[in-house]
Amino acid sequence: MYPSDLVLPMKAELINKGFEDLTTSESVVQAVNRDGTTLLVINSVCGCAAGAARPGVLESLNGSKRPDHLITSFAGYDTEAVAEARKLLAPFPPSSPAVALFKDGELVHMLERHHIEGNPAQAIAANLQAAYDEYC
Template identity: 50%
Template structure:
């Protein structure tokens, strides 16, 4: 059974307000994966490591001068269909929430599972992400 929408709304808004597009259905995910360029997909969740590390770290990272072309998010435990579809594209990775995936033209090129997020400070997560962005993203002109 999905989480209460009122409970997760503020957690979703943290990323939406940072420029992420919320994906609610499997079709939304299929369409997002087709977006050209580099895409950052976040599997958001209610857990403490999402609140204390992942979301704040992601919000810092997307302020970097070099960042993905597209920012997408699904919410585990709430948008179940969309989350399951997104995980299908994270080939070779076990289901994880929270999780952060970098994709290039629909192919997974980087993945940060929950165990890499747990115990990390937001600045550590942001640092790991911005280093990845610097390697695979094109600087904005």
């Protein structure tokens, strides 16, 4: 498990922008199964999370459409919550970072690490905005 002094500033990037920080399996299940659209970010310490995932996710929220709910858990830190989230992301294999959009509890859009790594934040934002246009 990563140390708190390393993780907490990275968690704060999303939490300070309105993301609900989920740390238990129950909180993940309840949050994902709410009515409407829910954006789940599995946060990570890796460079692609810092350089593309978090900035891209935040930029994606500036458009005319956005998810009703924003939630996040941190891989290697919120182990119980991330394990539960990964069950809900099946059939996709475990990935961190990862970004998923749910609509009424159903997974409708997924960005795995290989979609994030090597892409600029603007590409991540554009991908997510297209999903919001379709599902939100």
